[in-house]
Amino acid sequence: MNSFGRNFRITSFGESHGPGIGVIIDGCPPDLELETGDIQPFLDRRRPGTSPLTSQRKEKDSVEILSGTFEGRTTGAPIALLVRNQDQRSGDYEEIREKFRPGHADFTWQKKYGIRDHRGGGRSSGRETIGRVAAGAVAIKYLSGKGIDVTGKVLAVHGKTDPDELQQEILSARDAGDSVGGIVEISARGCPPGLGDPVFGKLDARIAGALMGIGAVKGVEIGDGFASAARFGSENNDPMTKSGFASNHAGGVLGGISTGQDIVVRIAVKPTPSISIPQQTRDIHGNEVEISVRGRHDPCIVPRIVPVAEAMLALVLADCMLEQAKYTAG
């Protein structure tokens, strides 16, 4: 389904080469100041064409608020946001009308729906994340008023953690017609304790679902994550003192509920599947064919995933904040 969240609920639509991409936010509290200037900077951060490290597709990605605000404030009505597509070179994609690109959704979507908008990946394109980022910007604005900050950063690319080195990895991959993956860390500071809903709406479960649902993400860990699997309990538990927890191995979540410490999450991002190096694949008729994916692709999607991952974490937290309000006020 194309909706996410229970209370701060978003519904997303749009394809890479259709008229546009958009999102509806249902449940944003009323009387929040909101204008396009609160959203546009986040879209600009995920926008392509801004550096040699990213796709050269030129899109302004200008957002329009279609509903839900009055005189610069939210009203409690659904907020619809629309970004029109502009630089569509659908011709670039004629080859993939019939060929399944390895590592892409082409084959699986064809199997699921029996029909597929192949142009730029259609609905499975990374441009779908515009809706996430636009809605996330509103969530971030709401959270900011509650003293909660969400930030993300690239931790590693192709195994390199030094900024200069990882940039070099990306450029080398691009020149070789190849691509590279990496690790992103997202964290939230200022969360009150008590967020998250046992047993199937736990905060960590929601975060994991939210982040694993971003295209190219293949792993999620909270706090010390996989490292904690090789620990003793006596090493891994976070002792408590009068002033709070003495450490944060847990990443800010215990029993599925926030502790009040920083929430810390890392995601594994696979290398972009679109590479110009020739690959073996199949066409829709079942024939084996070779494919060299041309067009304007990112050699490394990791930096552009940062605002998307921030948006998803913010959406989860906004949702949990409103859920928890029921206990406070109910």
Place this chain on the structure above:
Amino acid sequence: MNSFGRNFRITSFGESHGPGIGVIIDGCPPDLELETGDIQPFLDRRRPGTSPLTSQRKEKDSVEILSGTFEGRTTGAPIALLVRNQDQRSGDYEEIREKFRPGHADFTWQKKYGIRDHRGGGRSSGRETIGRVAAGAVAIKYLSGKGIDVTGKVLAVHGKTDPDELQQEILSARDAGDSVGGIVEISARGCPPGLGDPVFGKLDARIAGALMGIGAVKGVEIGDGFASAARFGSENNDPMTKSGFASNHAGGVLGGISTGQDIVVRIAVKPTPSISIPQQTRDIHGNEVEISVRGRHDPCIVPRIVPVAEAMLALVLADCMLEQAKYTAG
């Protein structure tokens, strides 16, 4: 919330030291053969007291079917399953009425609800997973009729992968009053392509949410997971041939939809937080105190998580199968 799934939907209830633990399954297709014999073996696998490696709490965990079947077959009505608690030594827990156990949900649940059933962790106890396993057994039965098998295994404990060595790690930890974590792998064979619902109900997103929601799980990865973050695209993509995919780095999911290959997932399980080694913590009045968690605890929860993780994967797949039926028949 205590419900999970959209179509094969379960709702769970019960506490460690209350009258019992149960689950309602809503949406199980009618005319499926079902009796307690289909469920009990799965509960027996997660049951405590069966080996020196596990908690010595003695529970038969006998399941009763309260509704939803008629003459040994499901009717389409909700299936309610109930397991009565038996061996409750609530006295063991008197100390933790006022002290927050490090690594446990005690502090966060108190903060969330302002009230807490401290006996054995109450609702945050591992006994909550009885509902998951019982419902999962029904999902496994349904999937089995569709040719889908779900299996899990322990991959590592405290960094050791050899069966003898990892057993020794558990016993050593137990003797030291400590605990150890580990890695579990769950996979599903026989899934048709097409399962999963973009963009927020992707198969991998649902799996991640389902597994991260199990107590003690701190990380989830699909296919090559975190390893893929250090790869080139040319290494990581799975080429296609006439007979299918030539490799399965993706773990059976592309673009959030199943490929038809094996679905492969790994989870990181933290060491059991209940250890008898003294730890520093706080009581509900804000005082710093020492705690040594006694009672009947598992020095390593990893083996007992296997049937729980299988259940959660099966529940996700059953849910997706029914969702996909709408496209087939709709």
Place this chain on the structure above:
Amino acid sequence: MNSFGRNFRITSFGESHGPGIGVIIDGCPPDLELETGDIQPFLDRRRPGTSPLTSQRKEKDSVEILSGTFEGRTTGAPIALLVRNQDQRSGDYEEIREKFRPGHADFTWQKKYGIRDHRGGGRSSGRETIGRVAAGAVAIKYLSGKGIDVTGKVLAVHGKTDPDELQQEILSARDAGDSVGGIVEISARGCPPGLGDPVFGKLDARIAGALMGIGAVKGVEIGDGFASAARFGSENNDPMTKSGFASNHAGGVLGGISTGQDIVVRIAVKPTPSISIPQQTRDIHGNEVEISVRGRHDPCIVPRIVPVAEAMLALVLADCMLEQAKYTAG
């Protein structure tokens, strides 16, 4: 589906002649005093066998709280309530194993599920409402603490409104092996303005869905309802004064949101379809047959629907109260 509500969410299970009937309440606020004594009186009001006007089935309908409370207070965990069936004379129903009773769900459930628990109507039995009433009792308790009272009454039976006359109608119908319908009015006093969620979760829409979902209900109207269709706007609008509304034609709801006035709803209840007068029908093999429905049936279900309708209205209001809390606190 067998769940109802978003915030104060109930999930119901059980059949007329299975082991029992039950309900899980998920989302009840923590720290509410709750014991069986808060629930049992409501079950006693809907219980059969208490007067010559009702079915002679003897059921104690004793409720057990399986989870969700600790030391007499709710904890925020799901509250499971179970009523065991006792007086099951399944033999009474052998005839309807193969015959569809006119006016009953037999034919449609067979068509839907392809399988049917015919004993006493199985899941389609009026005993299903035990779950509604038990959960409604908890909602009523919660609402009572917020100053909201829900009450219901019989307005008419078979067109008669005088208490003595309507009782006589029921007895006459019983003696003739026939049955009669009637009208029930339910109202809520003390609701704050602001309850209900446009545009698809309007208060009146939820109430209508909740009440029309009770078996035998064929019509729902709010405020002046159908009478307002024959009015001028100048007659039907409720003017406002300093001290509030001058009239309540609207029944306490404007634009789908509560006004703060009494919420007033009426429902039309059809005559019980189980009558001993012979009727023409079909069996499951397609043959035309005659049926005379014996067993222990109510000649008029109207009085016993009152506590069910109160329960459903209370469940809607509790749900809306928690939803609205998000705006107050969010």
Place this chain on the structure above:
Amino acid sequence: MNSFGRNFRITSFGESHGPGIGVIIDGCPPDLELETGDIQPFLDRRRPGTSPLTSQRKEKDSVEILSGTFEGRTTGAPIALLVRNQDQRSGDYEEIREKFRPGHADFTWQKKYGIRDHRGGGRSSGRETIGRVAAGAVAIKYLSGKGIDVTGKVLAVHGKTDPDELQQEILSARDAGDSVGGIVEISARGCPPGLGDPVFGKLDARIAGALMGIGAVKGVEIGDGFASAARFGSENNDPMTKSGFASNHAGGVLGGISTGQDIVVRIAVKPTPSISIPQQTRDIHGNEVEISVRGRHDPCIVPRIVPVAEAMLALVLADCMLEQAKYTAG
């Protein structure tokens, strides 16, 4: 909330005097032929300014498909539909910025949200139904391919059932600065038996909720509805013969599930609350004031509700069809 349906799920947005009104359909089956020509005629039927009986606001209400189709067919991706507002005379509404119009949502929305877009009623305007009608047109197209037809008609206005007389009632009311209500009947032909989901998703419950949620609707009845409350069971039951049911007092629904007969529903529509006759009311400061609602209003909304009610019934049926597909294929 602003979403409706589980499987054929719509999410609506937009205000009377904002940039536009729209809707997203999530869950429409793939490979359905769809273009604006399938939707526009339904919008034209509900459009104002087409006769002396309706509001004189001039709107083309041209629909744009923003997503979800490719080469004239649906793809399974969400279908976003947008209608831009054009003829906005916000100045007409300056008076109601501070005054609550009797019979309108002004007071309750102000109480709920603490903020209100007063221009033309904002989100509570009848223009909101554009989203319902646009989405309903897609549902009608889908149902049509399954052999199901949905139709509606005006049964009565101000108590008159003769077409000439009821038209005269409307014109008289208009000339008097007043308004009148009426009754609409909607029916569906060709539904298979088996639609609807006990016990809280019954077909009649969903229909009642769907129709009561349309602005101005104050009552809903299925089949013989309120009339059945004054009947004997022997009169009200529909006997069965070899060839089907001998009558349709039930209105096509038994036990919450469709029988395969025509589904017949009637709704009571209150007189439009906007009248130019002076009325007593209150302003947002609590003062008693007089109001005469000017602007371009319908003296009778009954005829324009017909396509809206058809749309809502079609949306319910499409949703139930997809739900039922799970049983057929699952």
